[in-house]
Amino acid sequence: MLARRSCSSISYSKRTRTAFGCSIWHQRTNHNHDNIHYLRKSSRYDEVSASRGLEVVDVDVDETWQRLNLIQRKLKIAVSDEDYTLAAKLRDEQKILLESLSPVQQYALGQVARLRSGTVQEQLQTIRNLAEAGEAAVIPDLATCLAVPELADAAEKAMWSIFMRARDPRINELMMEGCSYMQSPGTYDKAMAVFNQITQLQPSFAEAYNKRATVHYLMGRYEDSIQDCQLVLQMQPFHFGAASGMGLCLLQMSRFPEALAAFESALSIHPGMANIKRFAADLRRHVQSDEDGAGL
Structure with a gap:
């Protein structure tokens, strides 16, 4: 999971959800060796x-x-x-x-x-x-x-x-099928079924859980999405997409300190994520303001 589109500020509306949905992209290199x-x-x-x-x-x-x-x-x-x-x-x-x-x-x-x-x-x-x-x-x-x-x-x-990329070509074909279903809300259930199938066929393939986390997010199932993000990070600690995705889920749930921690974790892996930097900066000010207010 990863926010890919620019967002001018933290938003708890569907705009953030749309940005999150852009994580399904997969760019293939054009270089043949x-x-x-x-x-x-x-x-x-x-x-x-x-x-x-x-x-x-x-x-x-x-x-x-x-x-x-x-x-x-x-x-x-x-x-x-x-x-x-x-x-x-x-x-x-x-x-x-x-x-x-x-x-x-x-x-x-x-x-x-x-x-x-x-x-x-x-x-x-x-x-x-x-x-x-x-x-x-x-x-x-x-x-x-x-x-x-x-x-x-x-x-x-x-x-x-x-x-x-999975080692099994069948898994790669299923991944492409699942990602195609993620393009429309009407086929999110089909996407979920495909990613569930992949996790059963190859439980060690982290990206299947990451894509399932994205579908959970798109369907508003934030707790389920967080659980999948945690699984991804256990298997692949450098997965900046899962770390930032977990932050977006926590943000939607108004769990601001935890969201900030997740975003900072993602930025420790990938410091160049501009959207996540903005989210983290806004959250940092929000959390600091709450702490200052509580201390009065």
């Missing part, structure tokens, strides 16, 4: 692993990603200190961890390394590459770009692209 398309369509990774006598197992990508980042930092220090024994050990561990990742994940990790250096134009291209790869483990790295004005728009689009 043949190597990524090949890797995503290829089943050779599992075939090669099996031919080598390796067991193909599910890998905790986030944990592996964190360990690789830590190893890279330690490796840089070891080389700087000329501790080549430790450097060799770290390289061996790095190789083992890399081999546990899929080709797309290995590609994405390489792109993340490029994201931390280079010109703005090179960084923008890297962000587009990461969006095309669609690997959710890069979300924290993309989130760091939201605080950089030159990169924020591209990073936001890349994050939405990854949020919206």
Whole structure:
């Protein structure tokens, strides 16, 4: 959930609700990368692993990603200190961890390394590459770009692209169907049914809950929407759309201090959301005024 249209001030009318409904957008990148398309369509990774006598197992990508980042930092220090024994050990561990990742994940990790250096134009291209790869483990790295004005728009689009993408093509088709039903109040019930179906088919897919939260909001079911937003943030802590959406629900319920806290949480992830900045600024003045009045 995310407010996308400009609102001049806090409004508790349907105008805010309409702005909230704009969260269903999903922008696809126009850049094609043949190597990524090949890797995503290829089943050779599992075939090669099996031919080598390796067991193909599910890998905790986030944990592996964190360990690789830590190893890279330690490796840089070891080389700087000329501790080549430790450097060799770290390289061996790095190789083992890399081999546990899929080709797309290995590609994405390489792109993340490029994201931390280079010109703005090179960084923008890297962000587009990461969006095309669609690997959710890069979300924290993309989130760091939201605080950089030159990169924020591209990073936001890349994050939405990854949020919206499931590994199962059937889920992606259902997501598009559900989003189409969100365009009209007369089909909100159908949208809800589709997103409920997705949560049953793939309970770990956070964006299905986020879209369901949006439908709850559009139907005035604010408590239900908040519960779904909380689920999204448990699964994907960098989901600025769910954080801002929760704030809009709390705002509609006149729970102003909680709404302000939700908006501030969203802005801590994505400082560039202009609408949410305005909502937060107005709420901050409102809450401060109430506190000053209570103290008299």
